[in-house]
Amino acid sequence: MRTETYTVVDGEGRVVEIVDDYLALCTDREHSPNTLRARAFDLKVWLVFLQLLEVDLLTASPEHVDQFAGWLRRPVQPGRLRPADADGPAREPSTVNRALNSVYMFYEFLARRGVGMGAQLAHRRATSTGDHGGFLAGIAERQVTRRPTRLKQVERRPGFHRFTNT
Template identity: 80%
Template sequence: MYVRRVVGTGARRETYTVVDGDGRVVETVDDYLALCTDREHSPNTLGARALDLKVWLAFLRLMDLDPLTASPEHVGQFAGWPRRPGQPGHLRSADTDRGPARETSTVNRALNSVYMFYEFFARRGVGMGAQLSHRRAASIGDHGGFLGGIAERQITTRPTRLKQTKRRPPTLTDVEVQQILDACGRVRDRLLMALMFETGCRIGQALGLCHEDMDQNPIS
């Protein structure tokens, strides 16, 4: 089973699908990825979804299960399998274990792809999508967005997710920042890069700035 890049639909020139060992497209996955393509998800997102679902299908094959007959219990079992893949029911000596094969963030991304895959089929009235999430009352700390606290609301939660440690992203040194600024051939580019370095804003935020957003009065 492998992921194959194919011609997309609509505005997407390319998309991805999953092909089994006999060279046949896995129709259930292809239907879902076709929807993602029509919604113009980015190529990176489409490729990641295809890879995640390929891993899920490999797990189901070991369990001798059809994708549409799998249960939430199997999703829970799958959460640990990419970390230490092996034949279900077979024991391995701890002395030969080399540690997790995949990072926690990668497994959580795969679980998210599985959830969305079954939510797609739940709209057709098949699969376990309706069993993979439940709604609870919102509590302190839940992000509600603008005016989120003026009325009671509920949060959709997914039961299976690995605990993930937040890691601080690497940052550039002052020397590296200066090298980037010196490499800018235009004043416009240098201003844009300096603005992002000094303020921490993202590229979209920087490009959306107007003259009235800037305080041009010198600091006394």
């Protein structure tokens, strides 16, 4: 069985060790090749964004994650204006949310190591009526973790094909 893995390198061609450790963990947990590729790509884009802001990977804050979400929708160099009628790559909310999820999971990985902002990225709230609680729901109070930055997505229905006999 062939195991596919990915490595993220910085602008000078050096392996970003801490990201490499995270991707190795994802590989060990047998994430699909598509998931691994997406995580590597998303974290590379995150590093590019942080480099534009001149912010270190380990000193990034939740505010930077919020800015990242906006930047993914309308990429522009810091300190520059973007014309309102400018066409250009604007990612779909689902793509932005996938990238944000990659960043969140990476910082959760770092939080388990006692590094970075992982604990600041998750907000806890009490459970509410619509939350799935499972078999023992209501026996003990519990909290739900939610991520603060997430774009609203339009739910898509699966398409269908009509076949006709000719």
